Amino acid sequence: xxxxxLETRDLTVRFGGHVAVDHVSCRFHAGELTxxxxxxxxxxxxxxxxxxGQIPVSEGTVLLNGNDLTRATVPARTLAGIGRAFxxxxxxxxxxxxxxxxxxxxxxxxxxFSLFSRAAAHEELTEAxxxxxxxxxxxxxxxxxxxxxxxxxxxxxEVAMLIALDPQIYMFDEPTAGMSADEAPVVLxxxxxxxxxxxxxxxxxxxxxxxxxxxxxxxxxxxxxxxVADGPPAEVMGSDIVREAYLGKEIADV
Amino acid sequence: xxxxxISGDTPRSPILSVILAAILLSLAFAPFLFPGTRPLxxxxxICIFIILVASYDLMLGYGGIVSFAHTMFFGIxxxxxxxxxxxxxxxxxxxxxxxxxxxxxxxxLAFVIAMFSLRVRAIFFAxxxxxxxxxxxxxxxQFSTLTxxxxxxxxxxxxxxxxxxxFHDEKILxxxxxxxxxxxxxxxxxxxxxxxxxxxxVNSPFGSVLKAIRENAFRxxxxxxRVVVYRTAVTVISAxxxxxxxxxxxxxxxxxxxxxxLSFDIMLDILLMVVIGGMGTMYGAVIGATVFVLAQTYLQxxxxxxxxxxxxxxxxxxxxxxxxxLLWLGVLFILSIYFFPTGVVGxxxxxx
Numbered sequence: 001x002x003x004x005x006l007e008t009r010d011l012t013v014r015f016g017g018h019v020a021v022d023h024v025s026c027r028f029h030a031g032e033l034t035x036x037x038x039x040x041x042x043x044x045x046x047x048x049x050x051x052x053g054q055i056p057v058s059e060g061t062v063l064l065n066g067n068d069l070t071r072a073t074v075p076a077r078t079l080a081g082i083g084r085a086f087x088x089x090x091x092x093x094x095x096x097x098x099x100x101x102x103x104x105x106x107x108x109x110x111x112x113f114s115l116f117s118r119a120a121a122h123e124e125l126t127e128a129x130x131x132x133x134x135x136x137x138x139x140x141x142x143x144x145x146x147x148x149x150x151x152x153x154x155x156x157x158e159v160a161m162l163i164a165l166d167p168q169i170y171m172f173d174e175p176t177a178g179m180s181a182d183e184a185p186v187v188l189x190x191x192x193x194x195x196x197x198x199x200x201x202x203x204x205x206x207x208x209x210x211x212x213x214x215x216x217x218x219x220x221x222x223x224x225x226x227x228v229a230d231g232p233p234a235e236v237m238g239s240d241i242v243r244e245a246y247l248g249k250e251i252a253d254v
Numbered sequence: 255x256x257x258x259x260i261s262g263d264t265p266r267s268p269i270l271s272v273i274l275a276a277i278l279l280s281l282a283f284a285p286f287l288f289p290g291t292r293p294l295x296x297x298x299x300i301c302i303f304i305i306l307v308a309s310y311d312l313m314l315g316y317g318g319i320v321s322f323a324h325t326m327f328f329g330i331x332x333x334x335x336x337x338x339x340x341x342x343x344x345x346x347x348x349x350x351x352x353x354x355x356x357x358x359x360x361x362x363l364a365f366v367i368a369m370f371s372l373r374v375r376a377i378f379f380a381x382x383x384x385x386x387x388x389x390x391x392x393x394x395x396q397f398s399t400l401t402x403x404x405x406x407x408x409x410x411x412x413x414x415x416x417x418x419x420x421f422h423d424e425k426i427l428x429x430x431x432x433x434x435x436x437x438x439x440x441x442x443x444x445x446x447x448x449x450x451x452x453x454x455x456v457n458s459p460f461g462s463v464l465k466a467i468r469e470n471a472f473r474x475x476x477x478x479x480r481v482v483v484y485r486t487a488v489t490v491i492s493a494x495x496x497x498x499x500x501x502x503x504x505x506x507x508x509x510x511x512x513x514x515x516l517s518f519d520i521m522l523d524i525l526l527m528v529v530i531g532g533m534g535t536m537y538g539a540v541i542g543a544t545v546f547v548l549a550q551t552y553l554q555x556x557x558x559x560x561x562x563x564x565x566x567x568x569x570x571x572x573x574x575x576x577x578x579x580l581l582w583l584g585v586l587f588i589l590s591i592y593f594f595p596t597g598v599v600g601x602x603x604x605x606x
Contacts, residue, residue, distance in 0.1 A: 073480070115455050
């Protein structure tokens with residue numbers, strides 16, 4: 001079995017009386033792509049938020065390589081190696097594509113507190129950003145302001161931002177949502193490339209079953225905040241509990 | 255060379271470049287171009303407000319932080335120099351000590367305010383700065399044994415910076431070569447250097463992080479920047495520069511008082527100058543300060559002339575009476591904000 005990189009133990013969050021994520025214990029391994037599925041409102045994005053730190057945990061722990069990050073801040077987790085792309089495009093809207101990426105590269109390579117050097121003079125940052133732009137095929141858009149980009153290109157930039165972060169854990173939250181049929185493959189190929197690097201762990205929230213079938217090594221199913229199934233795709237997708245979670249008990253019984 | 259000086263951040267508009275060059279040249283040669291005490295005083299005011307407004311823009315336009323304590327930091331610098339000159343005697347050593355002490359106090363105060371309030375919502379920071387600034391203003395006006403209270407303090411500045419000091423007996427181009435001229439050039443070059451330093455800061459890696467935080471603080475955290483640290487840093491830097499501007503202002507006026515440094519009126523002036531010039535552009539500070547100080551100084555004269563010229567007409571001379579200058583200043587601002595919502599600089603850049 002490959003190394004466990006990320007682990008959640010009894011991870012729970014309550015909003016008032018509502019338990020959005022309910023004692024989810026799960027281990028993720030290097031070189032593995034885990035798809036997280038479940039109906040709307042199952043707690044998939046909330047689970048992501050607990051791992052990357054946007055929402056404080058009510059109970060349980062988040063471990064990265066055995067280190068407890070449950071109380072760590074968002075930037076601390078990011079620098080420790082948990083990288084996240086967002087479901088709703090979440091960029092720096094009035095900066096250019098290149099500036100967006102440069103900022104990410106700068107965040108983990110520095111210089112962070114250089115006050116008196118010119119940002120544009122740090123060519124190593126620009127070069128690193130440009131390499132990534134080519135990978136997502138946005139290199140011709142480098143000097144465009146984000147708000148001028150199409151939705152598909154903004155989604156690509158969102159993925160590029162995560163790649164620029166070069167994290168140990170990649171978390172994708174519906175990376176192809178709203179993308180056209182000819183744009184989506186670019187992003188999916190990138191995710192496949194990342195997965196091929198056996199030192200990386202990929203978590204993917206996705207609704208499209210064909211995407212899951214081609215990419216996932218493993219599927220976990222969340223339903224009403226609880227982990228209800230965990231296993232290889234073929235096994236999980238055929239199971240009753242998944243059909244029940246998606247379709248409701250009555251219909252599944254028919 | 256020039257590109258390096260301005261950190262590659264060009265005005266990006268031909269008209270703006272021309273206006274900025276005209277302002278730079280006018281200020282650089284003000285003593286020779288505009289003889290007399292009042293124009294020189296106006297030029298010095300413009301310089302000092304350029305520093306003050308640019309440092310405020312650093313916080314508001316780049317950091318996205320609203321503060322009402324900028325005049326407090328300005329005042330701390332001014333009183334720092336005044337007090338050290340009063341108690342340490344008339345020397346440059348005292349000036350340096352007062353300036354540095356003022357900057358350190360401003361930085362410490364800014365740090366404490368920022369650490370306590372920037373973690374939470376932006377509006378809370380604004381309220382805290384308002385409260386602290388009001389408290390300091392009251393304290394200064396009440397503590398009259400130390401600060402001279404409402405009357406303020408007259409400074410005995412080093413003789414080399416006063417009109418009594420002549421370093422050349424002959425006039426050059428009709429201008430007396432005295433300490434007043436030196437004092438003006440001290441103001442001018444301080445402004446020029448500080449402005450270029452600030453322009454460099456906003457174009458540095460640090461500056462790009464500030465822009466990122468202003469655009470989307472949530473995402474800035476998610477890519478690994480500690481937002482509170484950056485916001486605190488920019489608040490401290492801005493406060494220190496404001497204190498430095500205050501010290502320079504005190505030396506120029508040879509006077510400090512609550513009305514010239516700490517008053518809320520000046521805080522509003524700074525806000526207006528930033529907005530008129532254009533937030534988050536740095537060059538906006540130059541335009542805003544110039545337009546505003548000129549309007550404040552010369553609008554009354556202009557209206558007097560206009561009133562006399564239209565004396566044959568009904569009603570209009572009354573409207574243009576110099577006593578109504580504040581009304582017209584207000585109208586000017588409303589119009590400028592209506593027509594230039596992104597400031598003069600934003601407008602000129604947008605037009606291309």
